[in-house]
Amino acid sequence: MSYETAKAAFADWGVDTEAALDRLKTIPISMHCWQGDDVVGFEQKSGASGGGIQATGNHPGRARNPDELRADLEFAYSMIPGKHRLNLHAMYLDTDATPDRDAIEFQHFAPWVDWAKDQGIGLDFNPTFFAHAKADDNLTLSHPDQGIREFWIEHGRRSRDIAARMGAALGSPCVNNIWVPDGYKDTPVARMAARARLEASLDAMLAPPQDKAQMLDAVESKLFGIGVEACTVGSHEFYMGYAIRKGTLLCLDMGHFHPTENIADKLSSVALSLDEILLHVSRPMRWDSDHVILLNDDILQMAQELVSADLLGRTHIGLDFFDATISRTAAWVIGTRNMQKALLRALLLPWTALESAESALDYTTRLTVTEEFKDMPFGAIWDEFSAREDVPNGQALIKELDSYQSSVSARD
Numbered sequence: 544m545s546y547e548t549a550k551a552a553f554a555d556w557g558v559d560t561e562a563a564l565d566r567l568k569t570i571p572i573s574m575h576c577w578q579g580d581d582v583v584g585f586e587q588k589s590g591a592s593g594g595g596i597q598a599t600g601n602h603p604g605r606a607r608n609p610d611e612l613r614a615d616l617e618f619a620y621s622m623i624p625g626k627h628r629l630n631l632h633a634m635y636l637d638t639d640a641t642p643d644r645d646a647i648e649f650q651h652f653a654p655w656v657d658w659a660k661d662q663g664i665g666l667d668f669n670p671t672f673f674a675h676a677k678a679d680d681n682l683t684l685s686h687p688d689q690g691i692r693e694f695w696i697e698h699g700r701r702s703r704d705i706a707a708r709m710g711a712a713l714g715s716p717c718v719n720n721i722w723v724p725d726g727y728k729d730t731p732v733a734r735m736a737a738r739a740r741l742e743a744s745l746d747a748m749l750a751p752p753q754d755k756a757q758m759l760d761a762v763e764s765k766l767f768g769i770g771v772e773a774c775t776v777g778s779h780e781f782y783m784g785y786a787i788r789k790g791t792l793l794c795l796d797m798g799h800f801h802p803t804e805n806i807a808d809k810l811s812s813v814a815l816s817l818d819e820i821l822l823h824v825s826r827p828m829r830w831d832s833d834h835v836i837l838l839n840d841d842i843l844q845m846a847q848e849l850v851s852a853d854l855l856g857r858t859h860i861g862l863d864f865f866d867a868t869i870s871r872t873a874a875w876v877i878g879t880r881n882m883q884k885a886l887l888r889a890l891l892l893p894w895t896a897l898e899s900a901e902s903a904l905d906y907t908t909r910l911t912v913t914e915e916f917k918d919m920p921f922g923a924i925w926d927e928f929s930a931r932e933d934v935p936n937g938q939a940l941i942k943e944l945d946s947y948q949s950s951v952s953a954r955d
């Protein structure tokens with residue numbers, strides 16, 4: 544179907560496709576660097592990612608150094624319409640120096656900032672509280688040992704400084720997201736003590752003031768992880784309370800809740816108490832939290848909530864998945880485009896009609912409209928968006944993904 548025909552079909556329902564395309568173009572997605580190398584990082588050491596997160600698979604082409612990762616990212620961005628961001632973890636420093644985590648500085652990340660400037664993209668950042676000998680107990684900021692806590696507090700403080708410098712250099716606030724793996728494999732007896740230590744460490748870490756125009760603090764909860772099945776110190780309730788009391792962003796990771804819980808339903812609840820939200824868009828499956836996102840009901844409902852609750856202006860959308868069984872660049876491209884497609888579909892819904900049906904308790908009309916809309920020509924609108932942004936679709940996209948993958952397959 545041509546764009547003009549599809550546009551007319553949406554106009555019949557009072558939906559302006561041009562307004563939807565204009566809005567979609569302005570929504571950046573923060574692509575996570577760690578999909579490109581299986582969460583290994585560039586600290587000039589070997590070892591597993593730890594912290595209960597693990598990429599499985601051995602598809603050829605893993606980026607082995609910052610240059611390879613940047614090349615892969617550039618390719619991925621060229622297959623995704625619009626301008627996006629990069630979400631960098633502290634263990635992806637680019638330097639010949641070998642600073643420990645409590646000694647990282649902005650200069651160790653300067654090549655990333657220069658590159659981001661060249662690309663015209665913003666950066667987000669994360670302290671790395673895993674894959675380190677001082678995290679081997681699965682306890683970091685809540686460790687009973689004060690020396691270990693102080694080590695990680697220093698890492699966190701430095702990460703905030705680095706994030707602020709990144710934000711200042713790029714003219715766009717850098718979200719610095721704190722996720723710690725802290726937890727217990729078996730039932731602990733002193734949960735309160737662990738949570739009090741985590742809170743005190745976070746307070747110490749966040750004490751130095753930062754300019755919100757340069758960096759924004761975010762905290763991320765989790766229900767459980769491999770090796771910490773019984774208790775996660777930074778649970779949802781812990782961080783929701785912390786974020787509300789301290790004025791940080793709350794990071795909602797779609798893979799960090801019980802499988803029957805729904806992020807779409809949480810957004811409006813937390814948004815009434817928080818200024819801004821960070822999303823880690825992911826796809827949980829059984830006990831794993833990080834499959835490449837599909838254009839499925841979870842993602843569609845979340846995007847609908849962002850649009851209907853008018854939350855796009857205060858929600859930072861980041862991705863968080865890692866799959867080493869498929870082309871890593873294809874994973875980024877598929878996942879990011881799916882997030883955009885979900886947003887586009889949400890922007891193309893007849894919200895006025897739906898909301899007036901709901902407020903009139905006319906649930907029959909609400910259901911009829913949402914079901915009829917499933918047959919609307921969303922694909923033609925996406926095709927138009929991609930064409931305007933000079934990005935391929937369908938078989939042309941597959942050809943590009945295959946050809947890039949072939950060019951990196953010889954990496955060992």
Ligand SMILES: C[C@H](O)[C@H](O)[C@@H](O)C(=O)CO
Nearest residue numbers: 577596669722763796863
């Ligand atoms: C690498 C990320 O920090 C990590 O995935 C975190 O965000 C998380 O979700 C851990 O399960």
Ligand SMILES: [Mn+2]
Nearest residue numbers: 763796823863
């Ligand atoms: Mn996450």
